[in-house]
Amino acid sequence: MKCFLMLLMLLPGLLTAASDDAAFAVAREKMIREQILERGITDSRILGAFRRVPRHLFVAPSYRGQAYGDFPLPIEEGQTISQPYIVAIMTAVIAPSDNKKVLEIGTGSGYQAAVMAELVREVYTIEIIPALADHSKKLLQQLGYKNIHFRTGDGHVGWPEAAPFDGIIVTCSPDHIPAPLLEQLAVGGRMVIPIRYSHTVQDLLLVEKLPNGKLKKTNLISVLFVPMIRSHAR
Numbered sequence: 451m452k453c454f455l456m457l458l459m460l461l462p463g464l465l466t467a468a469s470d471d472a473a474f475a476v477a478r479e480k481m482i483r484e485q486i487l488e489r490g491i492t493d494s495r496i497l498g499a500f501r502r503v504p505r506h507l508f509v510a511p512s513y514r515g516q517a518y519g520d521f522p523l524p525i526e527e528g529q530t531i532s533q534p535y536i537v538a539i540m541t542a543v544i545a546p547s548d549n550k551k552v553l554e555i556g557t558g559s560g561y562q563a564a565v566m567a568e569l570v571r572e573v574y575t576i577e578i579i580p581a582l583a584d585h586s587k588k589l590l591q592q593l594g595y596k597n598i599h600f601r602t603g604d605g606h607v608g609w610p611e612a613a614p615f616d617g618i619i620v621t622c623s624p625d626h627i628p629a630p631l632l633e634q635l636a637v638g639g640r641m642v643i644p645i646r647y648s649h650t651v652q653d654l655l656l657v658e659k660l661p662n663g664k665l666k667k668t669n670l671i672s673v674l675f676v677p678m679i680r681s682h683a684r
């Protein structure tokens with residue numbers, strides 16, 4: 451009897467949680483269809499990764515209702531979680547596959563790391579702001595990701611002990627490609643990086659290290675990421 455009463459008391463909460471989850475799943479499907487698939491990213495593995503990652507958990511509770519919108523959102527410390535379409539482009543450009551190892555610079559909310567971790571063998575991610583690094587590490591571990599490695603520090607130096615990387619994804623904007631990141635890119639590897647020319651002009655570049663070791667750069671689209679800062683600037 452006591453148990454039954456307790457269940458009755460808990461039921462409204464459980465039902466709200468279940469209907470919230472269902473509503474978020476509907477919003478997520480709409481995001482995948484309208485913002486990703488219909489804009490040309492059709493790889494079913496990539497779409498599946500977006501389906502499995504609960505984006506609303508990567509934003510503050512007060513922004514959850516907007517988590518699946520077609521825009522970036524603020525996270526802690528004045529930083530942002532990228533727009534879903536930009537995450538999709540950056541993910542697709544890396545050409546993720548099961549056997550690859552990818553380095554991310556700028557963990558932020560952890561969302562891009564989670565999407566990538568669904569698609570490759572190992573993700574190494576570096577965040578310069580300790581509070582963000584701690585928060586996203588905790589969340590990604592709670593969500594059960596075992597193939598993401600975390601480091602708090604300045605991504606300009608990369609992660610030499612874990613190099614070379616098949617993919618490098620830079621989610622903050624430097625004014626040039628940091629040399630250590632180029633060195634740590636495997637031959638045949640792909641880097642995606644938003645290079646800033648001024649406060650408002652940035653190009654998302656794909657940098658491929660060709661089998662002969664030469665670099666091939668392709669300009670993808672204009673973007674607006676937060677600046678890549680240096681540890682001594684803080």
Ligand code: SAH
Binds near residue numbers: 532558563679
């Ligand atoms: N990938 C993130 C986007 C975060 S915004 C996501 O999916 O949410 C970019 C992040 O880069 C910010 O959290 C910022 O603190 C971080 N950042 C800026 N300069 C950095 C640097 N030099 N090294 C590592 N992280 C940096």
